[in-house]
Amino acid sequence: MxxxxxxxxxxxxxxxxxxxxxxxxxxxxxxxxxxxxxxxxxxxxxxxxxxxxxxxxxxxxxxxxxxxxxxxxxxxxxxxxxxxxxxxxxxxxxxxxxxxxxxxxxxxxxxxxxxxxxxxxxxxxxxxxxxxxxxxxxxxxxxxxxxxxxxxxxxxxxxxxxxxxxxxxxxxxxxxxxxxxxxxxxxxxxxxxxxxxxxxxxxxxxxxxxxxxxxxxxxxxxxxxxxxxxxxxxxxxxxxxxxxxxxFDDSKNMFLIGFMGTGKTTISNILGILTGMKVYDMDEEIVKKAGMSINDIFEKFGENHFRDIETEVVCELSKKEGAIISCGGGAVLRSENVEYMKNNGNIFLLRATPETVYERVKDSKDRPILNEDMSIDHISALMNKRRDIYEECANVKVDTDDLSAFEVAMEIIGKSKK
Ligand SMILES: Nc1ncnc2c1ncn2[C@@H]1O[C@H](COP(=O)(O)OP(=O)(O)O)[C@@H](O)[C@H]1O
Ligand SMILES: O=C(O)C1=C[C@@H](OP(=O)(O)O)[C@@H](O)[C@H](O)C1
Ligand SMILES: [Mg+2]
Structure with missing residues (x-):
């Protein structure tokens, strides 16, 4: 000093x-x-x-x-x-x-x-x-x-x-x-x-x-x-x-939700660096638990089995204290998962248009749900089906289309006061 x-x-x-x-x-x-x-x-x-x-x-x-x-x-x-x-x-x-x-x-x-x-x-x-x-x-x-x-x-x-x-x-x-x-x-x-x-x-x-x-x-x-x-x-x-x-309030868990490609994983990591909070990525935890990639889980055992492991992981990660939890895009599809999140922290929704999502994920082969049909129409149709669920459970919402990842993280921090 x-x-x-x-x-x-x-x-x-x-x-x-x-x-x-x-x-x-x-x-x-x-x-x-x-x-x-x-x-x-x-x-x-x-x-x-x-x-x-x-x-x-x-x-x-x-x-x-x-x-x-x-x-x-x-x-x-x-x-x-x-x-x-x-x-x-x-x-x-x-x-x-x-x-x-x-x-x-x-x-x-x-x-x-x-x-x-x-x-x-x-x-x-x-x-x-x-x-x-x-x-x-x-x-x-x-x-x-x-x-x-x-x-x-x-x-x-x-x-x-x-x-x-x-x-x-x-x-x-x-x-x-x-x-x-x-x-x-x-x-x-x-x-x-x-x-x-x-x-x-x-x-x-x-x-x-x-x-x-x-x-x-x-x-x-x-x-x-x-x-x-x-x-x-x-x-x-x-x-x-x-x-x-x-x-910034670092005492409560932060669950980042939103459609694939809205930046949940990226923003969680940036938030972790800025705040010193520990970061968990649900998909990473699922891969560890299953001992295989997400693509392989979907291919060998089907989506339902993936969702079962996802629920186990949501339950486990909800018990953390003061952690940042990057959810998979479908983690809010089961209402019991949303209950775990609501009861154990705040929920942050990242939004993006289908066009933005397409630009961000088009070259990736890691998302089985998009692999069969990587197109704006498919993304748009799936997003329409899920929109209400995302919107209903979130405490804080951020439009990410025109913001850099750093700016998204700063906006979330600005909306999470003690
Ligand atoms: N605000 C942003 N602006 C530009 N690119 C972004 C932004 N947020 C994320 N990305 C990029 O989009 C891609 C998908 O991000 P990712 O964090 O994996 O999304 P999610 O976890 O929501 O599926 C990555 O290549 C990432 O670098
Ligand atoms: O939206 C979904 O159903 C999924 C989103 C993915 O996570 P990201 O949203 O981080 O890409 C991953 O959990 C899996 O491919 C299923
Ligand atoms: Mg992710």
């Missing part, structure tokens, strides 16, 4: 930081004024985005920024091209720049690239800290997400340089990469209790920017005018998301 001015980083909600990316004195100050209207917790000046560059100008701009920011902490960063920034700089000039900035007494934090600066990083950090300024020791990879073991090693190296907070920003190629970053962040926070900031960039990684309550990441970067890195969420949305997560 770090106290700076009026804020306590690492305590309570993740703090929201917005970056100034202006190119000259005027745009930098104007941007700062615009950003302050949105009440960020921290402001970062990305000095590498500025075109003018001599020490006298830097100090003059810092003085002006300080006046605009009042008691809001200021983070000073020169992001090098090597780590996704706008300008290159020699290690010697970087060290000199940071020493000069630290000695002005006008900034609260400085971001030091812990790995690109090699052996010199330690000396740079020591000097900054001797001036009473806190250090974020960072590592950025705009191309990929290193493996979990590599991420752990990077964190050890960053920590060994002697800063106050470590920061990891990496690019995911698939959702597994996003989960790896979140897992390693949580593990680091749980094992060391030291402060960490982490983010998986791009739209794919958006979830990592709002899940600080679950994984321990203590600062998140949001945008006001222009994003300073891919995947940043506008500050207004970010504040709403963080508040909704804070007020």
């Amino acid at each position: 770090i106290e700076v001015r009026d804020i306590c980083i690492g305590d309570g909600l993740p703090k929201v930081c917005v970056s100034i990316t202006g190119e000259n004195r005027e745009t930098i100050i104007n941007e700062a004024e615009g950003i302050m209207l949105k009440k960020p917790d921290i402001v970062e000046w990305r000095f590498d985005c500025a075109k003018e560059y001599n020490y006298a100008i830097v100090e003059d701009i810092l003085m002006n920024l300080r006046a605009v920011l009042r008691e809001t902490p200021l983070l000073f960063t020169f992001r090098t091209v090597k780590e996704g920034g706008m300008r290159s700089i020699s290690v010697e000039s970087y060290k000199k720049l940071y020493e000069t900035v630290a000695s002005t007494g006008l900034v609260d934090f400085i971001d030091v690239e812990g790995i690109s600066n090699g052996e010199t990083a330690q000396a740079i950090i020591k000097d900054i800290k001797d001036n009473g300024v806190k250090v974020i020791t960072s590592y950025h990879d705009f191309d990929k997400t290193p493996s979990k073991d590599e991420l752990r090693e990077i964190l050890d190296t960053l920590e060994s340089k002697g800063g106050d907070i470590v920061k990891l920003a990496v690019m995911p190629h698939d959702f597994e990469d996003v989960k790896n970053l979140i897992d390693v962040t949580k593990e680091y926070k749980d094992n060391t209790n030291k402060d960490i900031i982490s983010m998986s960039m791009s739209e794919l990684g958006m979830i990592s920017r709002v899940c600080g309550k679950a994984d321990g990441s203590c600062v998140t970067f949001a945008s006001v005018i222009k994003a300073s890195a891919p995947g940043q969420v506008p500050i207004k949305d970010m504040k709403k998301y963080l508040k909704n997560i804070e007020e």
